[in-house]
Amino acid sequence: MSSHQAPRPPLIQRIWAARISYLLLLPTLLLLGVFSYYPAFSGILYAFQEVEPGFDARWVGLSNFRRAFTDEVLLASIPNMIILLVGNVLRTTILPLIVAVMISHLSGARLRYFFQTSFLFPIVVPMMVIILLWRGFILDPNVGMLNQFLGLIGLEFLQQSWLGDHSTALGSVIFVGFPWIGGIGFLILYAGLLSIPASVMESARMDGVGPIRRFFTIELPLVLGQLRLVIVLTFIATIQDFGGMLVLTGGGPGTATHIPALHMYFYAFRFEQFGYAAAIGVLLFVLIFALTVLNLTLLKSKMED
Amino acid sequence: MTAQVKREIPSYICLAILLVITFVPLVGMVLLSFKTNAEIHTNFWGLPRDWNWHHYTLAISRSYIYIMNSIVVCTAATAGILLLSSLSGYVFARHEFPFKNTIFMALIALLMLPAVLTLVPLFLLVRDLGLLNTRWALLLPYMAGGQIFGIFLFRAFVAEIPRDLFDAARLDGANEIQVYSNIVIPLSLPVLATVAITSMFGLYNDFIWPLVVINDPAKQMFSVAVTELANDATVDMGVTLATYTVGCIPLLILIAFGMKYFVRGVTSGALKA
Numbered sequence: 001m002s003s004h005q006a007p008r009p010p011l012i013q014r015i016w017a018a019r020i021s022y023l024l025l026l027p028t029l030l031l032l033g034v035f036s037y038y039p040a041f042s043g044i045l046y047a048f049q050e051v052e053p054g055f056d057a058r059w060v061g062l063s064n065f066r067r068a069f070t071d072e073v074l075l076a077s078i079p080n081m082i083i084l085l086v087g088n089v090l091r092t093t094i095l096p097l098i099v100a101v102m103i104s105h106l107s108g109a110r111l112r113y114f115f116q117t118s119f120l121f122p123i124v125v126p127m128m129v130i131i132l133l134w135r136g137f138i139l140d141p142n143v144g145m146l147n148q149f150l151g152l153i154g155l156e157f158l159q160q161s162w163l164g165d166h167s168t169a170l171g172s173v174i175f176v177g178f179p180w181i182g183g184i185g186f187l188i189l190y191a192g193l194l195s196i197p198a199s200v201m202e203s204a205r206m207d208g209v210g211p212i213r214r215f216f217t218i219e220l221p222l223v224l225g226q227l228r229l230v231i232v233l234t235f236i237a238t239i240q241d242f243g244g245m246l247v248l249t250g251g252g253p254g255t256a257t258h259i260p261a262l263h264m265y266f267y268a269f270r271f272e273q274f275g276y277a278a279a280i281g282v283l284l285f286v287l288i289f290a291l292t293v294l295n296l297t298l299l300k301s302k303m304e305d
Numbered sequence: 306m307t308a309q310v311k312r313e314i315p316s317y318i319c320l321a322i323l324l325v326i327t328f329v330p331l332v333g334m335v336l337l338s339f340k341t342n343a344e345i346h347t348n349f350w351g352l353p354r355d356w357n358w359h360h361y362t363l364a365i366s367r368s369y370i371y372i373m374n375s376i377v378v379c380t381a382a383t384a385g386i387l388l389l390s391s392l393s394g395y396v397f398a399r400h401e402f403p404f405k406n407t408i409f410m411a412l413i414a415l416l417m418l419p420a421v422l423t424l425v426p427l428f429l430l431v432r433d434l435g436l437l438n439t440r441w442a443l444l445l446p447y448m449a450g451g452q453i454f455g456i457f458l459f460r461a462f463v464a465e466i467p468r469d470l471f472d473a474a475r476l477d478g479a480n481e482i483q484v485y486s487n488i489v490i491p492l493s494l495p496v497l498a499t500v501a502i503t504s505m506f507g508l509y510n511d512f513i514w515p516l517v518v519i520n521d522p523a524k525q526m527f528s529v530a531v532t533e534l535a536n537d538a539t540v541d542m543g544v545t546l547a548t549y550t551v552g553c554i555p556l557l558i559l560i561a562f563g564m565k566y567f568v569r570g571v572t573s574g575a576l577k578a
Contacts, residue, residue: 014403015402018400018403021396021400021402021405022402024392024395024481025392025393027389027392028389028390028393028456029408031445031448031452032452034430034449035427035430035445035446036423036450037415038430039422039423039427039430040423042426042430043422043425051429095323099319099323102316106313106316106317107310107313117564118324118327119323122327123506123556123567124553124556125331125334125549125553125556126509126510126531126552126553127512127528128512128528128531128532129553132531132535133330133334133549134330137330137334137337143349143542145333148349178326179326181323182327187572188571188572191568236419239419239421240420243516264424264425265424265513268428269428269517274425274429277425278425278426281422281423281424281425281426282422284421284422285421288421
């Protein structure tokens, strides 16, 4: 059965001998070829074309990209995206990490499980329902819980049209989902903390290390890998997911919450300028790629210090 | 022991407060769903004076079709994902063939492919194939994209199955399909559950893709349809909230059976990090 010292048969013969393997992989490869690889390449080609309904696509060189760099609405959406990137990274790392650390140090296993499960429970609510709840019943100026609560405790002067006002819209969008714990970031960080060997914690306790120092000298360095993963996932989601923003604000008021991915959506599916939309998609892909690489190298070098 | 518990009191207080804040919107959703518009304005925080159960009959009748659409599409796509990823994961773990690593790397590379790059071209492809407004427009891309993560998990898992089992089966004259269905599948039930639960969750929540490829309201998924139902001013707010609550039921059932597998699915990516 095992291969002897005999010379390897020619490649074509080995391929034929393994035909059953290729046959079993065929459905996977076919689907990926048509629905993943092909659009990835055609998307890049579309970015250099003008593609509009009723007309044949025609090559326009770099003009879609040139247009992107002079499109004032698109340019106005970039600062919003940067604020969202920072805000979302903070909200998917800080509180989830603190809560995960707290839970991991509770002495009862049942209590740890109770808190982990309870914080996770809100995932049974569909993402879009969470968005709609916040839009219609928490941030809404009339029936929203937030304004009701401010009225209840006598702070009427703080009541706002949270999503409707230029100055508060973007901040309110970031605030959606507060306290932001039940997501996958929390799970990933918690799993990372649980994988820290008990002996490390034990010897820290012997040395009388307090919780703050323990966090910065042991836990934070040891979950840096998980933290890096959460940050990368957050970056990717923030740049490309426009569904929440579409439903929350539609990018408004004005361009107060407009983001590039939403711009791409509007140009593709409202104005049907698919070439220009594809070019924005390519630019966002490049951005995601660059940020992922940057994130990996920066945090890696920090870890090696 | 008591000193230990005493030291943990601040943690308990913080966790309890955060837990309450986490649950306020959910509890509010359920309680307000029973109230009339008038009561929402006059008695926002209290328990409902009348439990208007008819909000729920109304909510079910207006959202039933969309929830069923979501369940059908998610289940069918997940079945396809399970079949494809278990088969391919097995082949990558147990077969030797030329270009195996090249092909596998080509699959891994797809994990770096963000949806934002493929949204527009994939839409144009589906349109040109004449699939817009059909379930295939959802199913085929879902199966294509969803299987990659599954292939990873299956490959790692099947590689751990002792080689002797496979050799023994081959000696007994089992063919590929028999090895797959009599050894791989029975042993990898936990992986099947993990992939099934994670993909069901992801697909039930998917919003952008059904939004762009399905126009026919009768075929729409719940995640998109609910944003239309939310804007319907002809019903009480309580009915809208009851609709949201009803939309949670499929995920609630999924979590009741498979919380463990969901956690495993999410963290299996993290432990490699």
